[in-house]
Structure formats: structure tokens, C-alpha cells
Amino acid sequence: MKHGSFPNASGEVLVERWLHHAAARPDDEALVHWVAGEERFAWTWKELLRAAAGFVRTLRQHGVGRGDVCALIIRHHRDFYPLYIAVAALGALPAVLAYPNPRLHPDKFRQGLAGMAQRSGLDWVLTEQSLDDMVRPLSLAAHSTVKGILYPLEWRREAGTATLNDLRDASITPDDPCLLQHSSGTTGLQKPVMLTHRNVLEHLDRYGRAIALTSADKVVSWLPLYHDMGLIAAFHLSLGLGVPLVQMDPFEWVQAPALFIEALAREGGTISWLPNFAYNFMADRIRDLDPECHGMRLDQVRLLINCSEPVRADSHEKFASRLAAMGLKRGALATCYAMAETTFAVTQSTPGVEPVQVEADRNNLALGFYQPAASVPESRTCLSSGRLIPGCELKIVNAKGKELPDGAIGEMLIRSVSMFEGYRNNPEQTSTVLKDGWYHSGDYGFRLDGEHFVIGRKKDLIIVAGKNLYPEDIEDAIAAVPGVIAGRIVAFGIDNAATGTEEIGVVAETIEKDPAGIKALRLAIMQAAMRIDVTVTRVYLAPPRWLVKSSSGKPSRPVNRQRALTELQTNGGPSL
């Protein structure tokens, strides 16, 4: 394995950093755009920034300027990267949004975008011509903030005359906002996290040191760039610290997950970030005896960092066993605890060392504190998400806000030099999570000798394959299904050890009793969720007044979740 030193880069705003790399090593590869079955396409630093300079000129001509929020909705494309750089260089705010999945109903996509435009104050939508029908109504809507919809992939770039000086703007300061990241969710509830140049660059430098990044590293990622792990950990970290990035297409990876191993091996990748489900998903699909895997080696892989959903020791075990024959070292499996609100990472396991694992007594965990398990049936394996990275503080508090000692379970509060500036245009929501400089994560966990263990959540949030989903969105989508009693639906997550993530269960009350009607209703509920790109795997239909209400008068999610799961185990589900 090559040895290198910590990447050296100067510049207090993003574009200065990128220009520094372009000047220091113009012909080195900055970014490889990877497409299955095609020849690799590599951007050198010089060509990447020259292409960006071309985009800057055309964006300016269209009127895009300083402070404008630019939604980028573009599927895996080699010109995405210079376009993103160009938007940032203009002092505008790039906001990468998810490319619509074919399952998502066009109306739902539009509604989500309209809601986002209202909350984030979108100024421009930079997208593909093929999405025109879906996006165009946005700019025509009354009170729309959207100034225009642009199709940059259709432009003939002026790269011939553009120079890197087109990217420079001395008036941009480190405390100016540099990007907007939308938290996950389906339609109506995404929160725009605003970050400054200082937030991002200070975080990259600190996090780079925490993972012992060197100039010999190479990042390989299939993660979508609308997700904080894809955008900050893979994309910005690579560009900011001048480490090459191999970017794959998330749509291709999810269809054929073994492609990641192929890219990692062929490109000599050393680092990647993965949500927990991906370990199970890939282990289930990869066969080291497949001709496609023949001769592939993973000895060079230094870190595969598990983050974005609860980390599981059994997922690591499954993955490590499957790939050991290809040379994957166990010490390469790492963990991290991160969130968009702190730019990205808060904790990280020690590079090269398997994350700390403890066997906790389940009953005591339920009572609010960690104690080693006396026997296997009573134990729950807890995998540490690592130690604090420099610049971050974390305290664990009880419901009254009192700080708790090691081993006690409470909400995890974080303070970081890379703390976000708030949710854009939403001071109320910001003030509910950001109090006295501490971010209230809503995650529950405990600390032991400096190691952090996340074991649950305060909110009813469901995390499926690294994607945060709000039960309200799912319940709203299902409420419109004829036959379901209005307001009498609860959606919740169900832990699935086999897939390494959560699946979604729904209990809905109905007066339907006819078996054919029940079957049709169950299908209709699954289809209603599909229209917002959510897969409901378990539908429990219950008679009227089955759901237990909470003190607020609404059906309680935790209570009904438990009741439905218990009834399912004992007699196959609620009886109609």
C-alpha cells in the first residue's frame, strides 16, 4: 500500500480550495465518473475547473447570482460536478435534490418540490430536459420564488475561452453560506440545513484527520449526492482535501450491488461510507466465485465506514466473512455517527481497529442504563460509533436536561465547530433543536470510556436503508385510500436483522370484512405508499376503535406498534 501524508490545502472558501488543488496538481485525477460497462471517465483538476468556469459564464448570462438557491436535479452525469462547482463559485447555494424515482407519482414529486421552494426559497432549478413536464409548473405557480428552470446539460459550454479566473470571487467570505442540504423525508417535511464555507472546510480538515486521510487514499462512492453522507463525506471531503473520488450511479448500484466491489477493486479504492443495510445487501448478492469477481482484491481497502442508520455487529460480520477471501481486512470495517446539522461526523471509530462492541443486558437497557449481560439470551450486542472527532462535544442528558454519567442512557446533545446555521427560513424549527448552542439530536444512547453507543430514537422517525422517513407522510398518503377510516392509521418501523435495516408496518382501521375486499384494501394501501416512493411491507387491518389513543387524542405509534407486533406473533395480526 502506498503511503502518503495528510493532504495539504489552503483556502478559506470552497472555490479557493479547489483552485489550490488545480494549481498544485493540474493533471492529477480529481474525480472519476463511473458507469457500469463503460470506459471510465476521469476529470483532471485542470479540466474539471475549466469546465466549471465555462458553466459560470453561462449561469451568469442566465442571471444566476450571489445568494441564489439553485436546486440541482440531475441523474448521474459527468457534467454534474463542474456544474456544482460553478454554482458554488458564483456564491449561489447549490441544493442537490433526489432525482425522481419511477415509483414516485409526478404529482407527489411536484408537491414536494413546491413545498421545498416555499420553505427554502428556491430561485433556480437546474435539471434535465426530460423532467420539464414535472418541473415547469413550479415556475408558473402564483407566488413562486423560482426565477427560472435551466437545462445546463444542453448548453454548449464556453470552456474554450473560460479561464480559472472566472471562478474567483474575492467578495465571498468564509461565513457566507455555501450550500443547502435537505434532510430526508418524503414530501412535505424536508428541512433545509444551511452550511457556511467555514462549517464545511473546518469539518473536512478535522474529519480528514480523524480518519487518518492521506494523499494516497482514494474514495469510492455509490451514495446519492442529495444525502449528507454522499455530499459531505464522499464528494466534499474528496474535493476539499484533494483526494480522488470515484463516483458511481446510485441507481445502478442498487440494482447490482456487486458493482461497488468491482469499482473498489478496479480503481484501487481505499475508503467508502455505507449505510448499515448495504453490508447485508451486498453480502447477500456477492459471490466470490462469480466470474465477475475473479481476481479482484480488496487488500488495499482501509476504511468502510458504517453510518446513517443504526450500526449492527451482525451486518459487519456477514460482510467481512463474505469478502475475506478477497482480502478485506476486518480492521477496515469502521463506524461513525453523523448528521447534516453538524455538517457530518460527530464520532468516528479508530481507523484500522474494529469498532468496540459490548454485550449489554437488555432489561437494564430498557431501564435506562448499560450493564454487561450475564448471559447470552439477555444480551443485546451494541456496536460503538466511535470517539468524538476534534471540534465536537457530546453530552448525554435525561428528560430534564441533566447531564448523565457513563453508562446511563439519555438523549445525545451535540456542540460542534461545524454546527449548521439553522434551517433556512425556519427559525421556529431551528429553535426546537438548537438550544444554547447544543443540537438536540433526538437519538438515545450511552457513553463508555469515550466510546459512543447509539441505541434508539426519541422521535418516531423510521430509517429505511439510510433514508429518514416521517410516519406522518406515510399516514397521510394512506388516509386517502377508500375503505380506510380517516385519522385511524399508524405507520412505524420494524427492525429486520436479515436486511440490516427497518421495514415499514402500517395498522389501519376499516369496517371492511369481506375477504376479497380486505385483500384489495391491503393492496391499495401498499400502492398508496408506493406513490410517495415508500414500500410498506406489512399491513395490519384492524376493526374500528382498535387503535389505542395517546393523551393527545391521536393514535399512539409506539403503543400500537407493540400491540400489532404482539398480535401478529400470537395470532397472525389484528382480527377483523
Next chain:
Amino acid sequence: MISDQLKRVITTELNLEDYQLTDATTAPEVPGWDSLSHVRILCAVEKEFKVRFGNLEIIRLKSVGDLQTLVNRKVSPGT
């Protein structure tokens, strides 16, 4: 034409009692057939027909009809 054997594998994996699958059916139309279950379905089809699909073959699948054609080709390579 989708064989009963392929239909059975898909509907069993998706826990659907029955669902009309035609050559033109695409995954997003079928309840429960999302990106995560897609790989599970393909693994089940491979197991049922004792075949193995390559990454590029999988990426090129656009419909259930394409999957049937791929299975047929793998099972009887000369046809």
C-alpha cells in the same frame, strides 16, 4: 409471455397472493417491488432456475418480459 414458474417466484418473494404480471409490467408498478426487494427477487429467480445473472444483464432489465427472456436464454442458451 411470463411463465407461471417465474410469476410464482416473484409473487412469493413479494408476499402477494396474486398479481397480474405481463411482459410489459415494470417493477415500480408492482406493490412491494422496490430497489431493495429487486435484488432479493433476482436471487430467488436465480435459485429457482439454477442460473446466475451478471451485473450488466441486471442493469439492462427494464420489464418482467426482459427478465423472462434472460431466464429463457440462460436456461436454454441456444434458443
